[in-house]
Amino acid sequence: xxxxxxxxxxxxxxxxxxxxxxxxxxxxxxxxxxxxxxxxxxxxxxxxxxxxxxxxxxxxxxxxxxxxxxxxxxxxxxxxxxxxxxxxxxxxxxxxxxxxxxxxxxxxxxxxxxxxxxxxxxxxxxxxxxxxxxxxxxxxxxxxxxxxxxxxxxxxxxxxxxxxxxxxxxxxxxxxxxxxxxxxxxxxxxxxxxxxxxxxxxxxxxxxxxxxxxxxxxxxxxxxxxxxxxxxxxxxxxxxxxxxxxxxxxxxxxxxxxxxxxxxxxxxxxxxxxxxxxxxxxxxxxxxxxxxxxxxxxxxxxxxxxxxxxxxxxxxxxxxxxxxxxxxxxxxxxxxxxxxxxxxxxxxxxxxxxxxxxxxxxxxxxxxxxxxxxxxxxxxxxxxxxxxxxxxxxxxxxxxxxxxxxxxxxxxxxxxxxxxxxxxxxxxxxxxxxxxxxxxxxxxxxxxxxxxxxxxxxxxxxxxxxxxxxxxxxxxxxxxxxxxxxxxxxxxx
Amino acid sequence: xxxxxxxxxxxxxxxxxxxxxxxxxxxxxxxxxxxxxxxxxxxxxxxxxxxxxxxxxxxxxxxxxxxxxxxxxxxxxxxxxxxxxxxxxxxxxxx
Numbered sequence: 001x002x003x004x005x006x007x008x009x010x011x012x013x014x015x016x017x018x019x020x021x022x023x024x025x026x027x028x029x030x031x032x033x034x035x036x037x038x039x040x041x042x043x044x045x046x047x048x049x050x051x052x053x054x055x056x057x058x059x060x061x062x063x064x065x066x067x068x069x070x071x072x073x074x075x076x077x078x079x080x081x082x083x084x085x086x087x088x089x090x091x092x093x094x095x096x097x098x099x100x101x102x103x104x105x106x107x108x109x110x111x112x113x114x115x116x117x118x119x120x121x122x123x124x125x126x127x128x129x130x131x132x133x134x135x136x137x138x139x140x141x142x143x144x145x146x147x148x149x150x151x152x153x154x155x156x157x158x159x160x161x162x163x164x165x166x167x168x169x170x171x172x173x174x175x176x177x178x179x180x181x182x183x184x185x186x187x188x189x190x191x192x193x194x195x196x197x198x199x200x201x202x203x204x205x206x207x208x209x210x211x212x213x214x215x216x217x218x219x220x221x222x223x224x225x226x227x228x229x230x231x232x233x234x235x236x237x238x239x240x241x242x243x244x245x246x247x248x249x250x251x252x253x254x255x256x257x258x259x260x261x262x263x264x265x266x267x268x269x270x271x272x273x274x275x276x277x278x279x280x281x282x283x284x285x286x287x288x289x290x291x292x293x294x295x296x297x298x299x300x301x302x303x304x305x306x307x308x309x310x311x312x313x314x315x316x317x318x319x320x321x322x323x324x325x326x327x328x329x330x331x332x333x334x335x336x337x338x339x340x341x342x343x344x345x346x347x348x349x350x351x352x353x354x355x356x357x358x359x360x361x362x363x364x365x366x367x368x369x370x371x372x373x374x375x376x377x378x379x380x381x382x383x384x385x386x387x388x389x390x391x392x393x394x395x396x397x398x399x400x401x402x403x404x405x406x407x408x409x410x411x412x413x414x415x416x417x418x419x420x421x422x423x424x425x426x427x428x429x430x431x432x433x434x435x436x437x438x439x440x441x442x443x444x445x446x447x448x449x450x451x452x453x454x455x456x457x458x459x460x461x462x463x464x465x466x467x468x469x470x471x472x473x474x475x476x477x478x479x480x481x482x483x484x485x486x487x488x489x490x491x492x493x
Numbered sequence: 494x495x496x497x498x499x500x501x502x503x504x505x506x507x508x509x510x511x512x513x514x515x516x517x518x519x520x521x522x523x524x525x526x527x528x529x530x531x532x533x534x535x536x537x538x539x540x541x542x543x544x545x546x547x548x549x550x551x552x553x554x555x556x557x558x559x560x561x562x563x564x565x566x567x568x569x570x571x572x573x574x575x576x577x578x579x580x581x582x583x584x585x586x587x588x
Contacts, residue, residue, distance in 0.1 A: 097572070098572050099571075099572065100572075101565075101568040101569075101571055101572075102568075196549075197548050197549055198549050198551070211547075211548060237554070237556070240553045240554055241547075241549075241553075243549065243551065244554065303537065305533070306533060306534060306536075306537055308530075309530055309531045309532075309533045309534050310534060312527060312530065312531055313531055313534070320508060324509075327509075328574060329573070329574075329581050329583055330569075330572065330573055330581060331572035331573065331574075332572070332574070333574070334574035334575065337584065341584060342584050342585070342586070343583055343584050343586050344509070345511075345584075346583065346584055347509040348506075348509050348510060348511035349511050351508070351509055351510045351511070352510050352511035352512065355510065360508075360510055360512075361520070361523055361524075361527075363508050363510065364501075364504050364505060364508045364510065364520070364524070365524060365527055365528070367504050367507050367508040368496075368500075368504045368524065368528075371504070371507060378528075378531065378534075380544050381534050381535075381537075381539060382531075382534060383544030383545045383546075384537075384539040384542040384543070384544045384545075385534055385537050385539065386544075386545040386548075387542050387543055387544065387545045388537065388539070388542060390545065390548065423523065423526040424523055424526060424527060425526055425527060425530045428530075439548075440548065441548030441549055466549065
């Protein structure tokens with residue numbers, strides 16, 4: 001097995017600059033790993049030729065000196081990002097054959113920085129799911145395994161998580177609407193950061209729920225998340241919700257010194273029936289931060305319980321509006337029509353064939369909650385509850401809390417297919433600890449902290465103040481150092 | 494509040510998604526599971542609370558009202574399932 005694909009971004013950057021390794025060598029090592037890893041279902045569109053060309057260009061740039069940190073770093077890109085000339089179909093049949101004529105702002109920034117795209121990564125269809133089982137490409141599979149079962153890498157950024165954990169690439173980008181970066185990161189033992197809403201441009205990312213969606217890095221270390229966020233962040237005139245505020249130097253903030261920081265432990269996150277191993281991990285994480293010099297205090301976020309129900313009104317409502325554009329006219333799939341079918345039949349057949357069951361369900365739930373007579377009862381009420389959820393966080397931050405520590409997920413990774421008979425709400429519960437963060441627009445990071453009794457990774461989530469990713473990353477860096485998580489999945493693929 | 498088969502049919506049509514009659518009962522039942530879960534929101538006292546319109550308190554940027562791009566007809570049409578003579582083609586809409 002190649003050792004090069006196991007490198008962190010930070011180590012690869014330093015080795016590239018020192019001339020100890022070339023971008024072409026790094027890229028070839030990753031491409032070899034990808035070719036041997038089809039069993040993981042992570043890379044769904046491979047762009048080897050493009051990767052080789054970009055790697056050669058990166059080497060030239062590095063040789064000339066003054067190359068940015070991400071120059072020559074091989075990455076995987078979630079299929080939700082529009083990438084010029086390369087299939088970008090949000091893991092949906094309805095975007096079958098779509099090759100954008102343009103590049104998303106985030107992937108353009110990474111391209112401009114000299115990063116190398118290895119290919120597109122599996123995900124839940126339109127990022128709607130928590131197990132990567134709603135994808136048109138089939139399941140992505142967790143590289144972690146403890147028995148005969150294949151486990152989910154989580155979702156919706158399941159391919160990104162599997163690819164990073166299995167060392168098919170140095171890092172990947174994901175998106176997070178309700179936990180889609182942090183939950184898969186926790187299930188696969190990697191770091192995953194959802195930035196503050198507005199930190200990264202959403203332009204060119206296939207929209208799911210526009211008031212919640214945010215792109216972020218999925219990496220092998222907290223330092224790598226800081227380096228990668230630096231290249232992704234910043235104002236973009238093409239996204240009116242992207243923030244025109246300075247982007248701090250995230251990596252420079254990683255001192256590991258959290259003495260005097262105040263860490264809140266929200267009592268409402270202690271759910272009934274929480275597995276003992278999750279409770280224990282949470283307690284250990286709090287002790288690690290205390291030992292590093294932070295003050296750990298109990299806090300209350302009283303509306304926590306209502307976050308998931310509010311999310312399952314707001315997100316489907318926005319999705320029903322965003323996904324109205326898939327009509328079989330401008331791009332993607334169009335159904336074969338029968339004699340005499342008009343435009344309404346074209347829409348209805350195209351969308352029935354093009355959207356999978358979970359996407360159809362959410363679009364229709366969204367249509368219902370926005371329909372005349374129900375708009376106030378559901379949609380407006382959910383938006384009012386969202387205001388209260390955000391206020392919960394504002395209140396504790398005003399009381400001097402610097403960051404909040406919670407579990408990242410209610411369990412370790414579960415088996416693929418195990419939830420197929422459950423009602424949809426059971427799957428939605430995966431996001432119970434992460435969804436509050438999207439509703440409040442805050443930054444949150446999942447850090448791998450330990451293994452459960454069976455040997456599967458578990459993560460903890462840190463939630464920061466808005467726009468304070470620098471401080472949040474530093475706290476995560478201290479937690480990462482204290483936890484000392486170095487386990488890797490044994491290769492079976 | 495319970496969704497029956499007729500409501501499910503109406504919502505499917507509003508969403509422009511063809512659903513076979515045989516599939517409507519299962520669809521109605523999954524709507525009921527989700528909306529049942531969402532019912533909890535009625536427990537919250539929202540009197541005097543403003544519905545959130547923007548999660549970050551910032552004023553949306555404005556720019557001069559002028560043309561900033563264009564002349565990319567080929568690019569616009571390149572992914573269309575049916576494009577003819579510079580237009581998107583669809584089934585006849587006007588009799």
